[in-house]
Amino acid sequence: xxxxxxxxxxxxxxxxxxxxxxxxxxxxxxxxxxxxxxxxxxxxxxxxxxxxxxxxxxxxxxxxxxxxxxxxxxxxxxxxxxxxxxxxxxxxxxxxxxxxxxxxxxxxxxxxxxxxxxxxxxxxxxxxxxxxxxxxxxxxxxxxxxxxxxxxxxxxxxxxxxxxxxxxxxxxxxxxxxxxxxxxxxxxxxxxxxxxxxxxxxxxxxxxxxxxxxxxxxxxxxxxxxxxxxxxxxxxxxxxxxxxxxxxxxxxxxxxxxxxxxxxxxxxxxxxxxxxxxxxxxxxxxxxxxxxxxxx
Amino acid sequence: xxxxxxxxxxxxxxxxxxxxxxxxxxxxxxxxxxxxxxxxxxxxxxxxxxxxxxxxxxxxxxxxxxxxxxxxxxxxxxxxxxxxxxxxxxxxxxxxxxxxxxxxxxxxxxxxxxxxxxxxxxxxxxxxxxxxxxxxxxxxxxxxxxxxxxxxxxxxxxxxxxxxxxxxxxxxxxx
Numbered sequence: 165x166x167x168x169x170x171x172x173x174x175x176x177x178x179x180x181x182x183x184x185x186x187x188x189x190x191x192x193x194x195x196x197x198x199x200x201x202x203x204x205x206x207x208x209x210x211x212x213x214x215x216x217x218x219x220x221x222x223x224x225x226x227x228x229x230x231x232x233x234x235x236x237x238x239x240x241x242x243x244x245x246x247x248x249x250x251x252x253x254x255x256x257x258x259x260x261x262x263x264x265x266x267x268x269x270x271x272x273x274x275x276x277x278x279x280x281x282x283x284x285x286x287x288x289x290x291x292x293x294x295x296x297x298x299x300x301x302x303x304x305x306x307x308x309x310x311x312x313x314x315x316x317x318x319x320x321x322x323x324x325x326x327x328x329x330x331x332x333x334x335x336x337x338x339x340x341x342x343x344x345x346x347x348x349x350x351x352x353x354x355x356x357x358x359x360x361x362x363x364x365x366x367x368x369x370x371x372x373x374x375x376x377x378x379x380x381x382x383x384x385x386x387x388x389x390x391x392x393x394x395x396x397x398x399x400x401x402x403x404x405x406x407x408x409x410x411x412x413x414x415x416x417x418x419x420x421x422x423x424x425x426x427x428x429x430x431x432x433x434x435x436x437x438x439x440x441x442x443x444x445x446x447x448x449x450x451x452x453x454x455x456x457x458x459x460x
Numbered sequence: 461x462x463x464x465x466x467x468x469x470x471x472x473x474x475x476x477x478x479x480x481x482x483x484x485x486x487x488x489x490x491x492x493x494x495x496x497x498x499x500x501x502x503x504x505x506x507x508x509x510x511x512x513x514x515x516x517x518x519x520x521x522x523x524x525x526x527x528x529x530x531x532x533x534x535x536x537x538x539x540x541x542x543x544x545x546x547x548x549x550x551x552x553x554x555x556x557x558x559x560x561x562x563x564x565x566x567x568x569x570x571x572x573x574x575x576x577x578x579x580x581x582x583x584x585x586x587x588x589x590x591x592x593x594x595x596x597x598x599x600x601x602x603x604x605x606x607x608x609x610x611x612x613x614x615x616x617x618x619x620x621x622x623x624x625x626x627x628x629x630x631x632x633x634x635x
Contacts, residue, residue: 203631223558223602225595227629228547232558250547252629255595257603265603269631283579296578300614306543308612308628335612337575337584339502 198264200256206273206305207249211240212256212266220260226270227252251307272307275333278315280355280362287344288371289398295366298339299355308336316356321368322349344368348400370400376451378410378430378444387442387456391430394446401428406446414440491525492568493518495585503576505583513583513615513622514571520624521566524548528562531555541616541623560602565592571613583622585613588632608632 199213216237224231224243227250235241241258248254251272258264279300287294297317301309315338319327324345331338338355345351348370354363374397381388389410394402408430411420415437423432434442436456444451495514497505505513520539527533533552536545555561567590575584592606614626 223560223595225555225560225562226551228550230551230554230558230560232560250628253609255593255603255605257595259602263602265605267605269629271631272628281577281579281581283577283581298577298582300582308614308626310612310630335574335584335586339575339577341502341578 198256198258198266200266200268202268204248204268204270206251206270206303206307207245208273209243209245209248211242212258214238214240215258215264218260220258223257223259224254225257226250226254249305251303251305272309272311273303273305275301275309275313275357276304276360277302277306278355278357278360278362280364282353282364282366284366286367286369289344289348289368289396289400290346290371292343293341294344295342295353296339297342297353297355297364298337299333299357299362301333301336301338301357309333310336313338313357318352318354318356320352320354321345321347322351323347346398370402371396371398373402373406373408373446373449373451376408376444376446376449378442378451378454380442380454380456382436382456385437386433386435387440388433389431389442389444389454391425391444391451393428394425394430395428402446404428408444408446410434411443411445412436412440413442414438489522490518491521491566493521493571494569495571495573497573497576500573500576503578503580505573505576509580509622513573513585516622517569517571517585517587517613517615517624520627521564521569525564525566527552528555528564531561539621539624540627541618542625544624544627560595560597563594563596565594567591581616582625583615585615587611587613 201210204210214237218237219234220237222233222235222241224247226248229247229250231247248270251270254268254270256266279302281298283296299315301313301315303309313333315331315333317329317340329340331340345368348368351366351368352363353366354361373394376394377392378389391408394408396402402425404425406425407422408425409420409422410432412434421432421434423430439457441453441455443453493514495510497510516539523535523539527536527548531552533549536548540548569587569589571585571587573583573585589609591609594601595603610630610632612628612630613624615622616625
């Protein structure tokens with residue numbers, strides 16, 4: 165009578181797998197009887213209970229720190245606050261002839277520091293959604309704090325009332341978008357979190373020109389062109405140096421002169437060949453058109 | 461019979477060569493990174509930016525793996541900056557002092573983009589990765605662990621690339 169061949173049932177296979185893993189672990193000399201807390205707060209000292217007697221080598225391996233020291237096994241192993249400042253996963257090992265291994269997480273401590281970005285550095289007045297404020301929330305060891313934290317944004321314009329907006333961080337980030345004000349000048353935006361304050365200053369500048377007008381003063385074969393004070397729609401004067409373009413069409417063809425604003429006004433002189441049409445522009449804004457020498 | 465033996469010998473030698481290459485430097489080949497940027501706020505990601513981030517994040521992990529294995533930090537500046545670079549550099553110098561090194565076997569990253577600032581100066585990612593981490597003292601394996609890891613990542617753009625500015629492991633169950 166023939167014997168039945170041994171069968172590798174799923175249970176049989178899993179027992180073999182377990183046995184192989186156990187043997188592998190034994191061969192590596194790795195056990196898991198080192199007792200660390202499952203979770204620690206950054207910068208929080210703790211101790212690992214004693215186990216046995218004699219001496220062993222203790223290793224602690226973290227994101228930015230590695231400890232190796234000889235320890236006495238009959239007293240608790242002290243893990244100092246400075247050993248666990250960086251958030252992340254840590255491996256603790258106690259090695260004699262074999263190593264006991266334990267892994268634990270260090271989580272960020274309480275929110276204490278801010279990294280704050282305000283963009284852009286210059287912004288035109290009265291522009292919706294033109295200012296972005298982004299704050300990153302860190303603990304005192306510069307670990308990003310993923311838990312929600314309240315961040316206050318205090319907006320202080322040079323002229324006008326102060327405003328405050330509170331946001332709750334998500335995954336360590338609080339951000340908002342806001343409109344620029346109607347008046348030019350510096351605006352201070354301060355992000356605050358507990359005792360931490362991060363101020364940034366943004367410069368609000370005049371927006372595009374509004375109601376751009378020029379007048380012409382003919383003199384012989386030339387004409388002097390002068391703009392009215394160049395302002396935006398909120399009445400803020402455009403800064404000196406802003407370019408105003410005068411374009412002339414006459415018998416000599418088309419020519420354009422770019423003139424910087426000086427003391428709020430753009431002024432230039434053009435020579436003419438017969439009747440001419442003259443137009444003005446500043447950025448994307450067109451001004452009035454003039455006819456010189458009686459022809460439009 | 462002899463030609464068969466020659467063919468067999470060639471196959472074996474090619475296999476040995478390939479396996480030795482894999483075991484030496486090529487094990488630190490570029491890890492796979494899959495980036496999901498659907499619904500990214502407050503700014504959507506441009507296709508080219510997504511490709512650049514994916515490439516440089518993979519390069520960062522390759523660089524970190526090589527640095528932790530060889531205990532050399534001089535190449536970290538290519539892909540890391542700020543706090544991430546400082547922390548890795550410090551760790552490597554302390555690994556040297558402790559006489560250990562760490563080998564990372566990277567099984568690929570599933571990366572979700574969480575935040576992209578409107579001015580394009582910062583992107584936050586969460587990375588779920590399966591890693592085998594071996595801690596060695598010389599040639600002696602002290603510990604090995606294969607498990608899923610979750611990282612919060614902050615990347616910022618430089619002149620020609622995106623740098624990893626912050627890389628923090630967070631418990632897997634909660635970002």
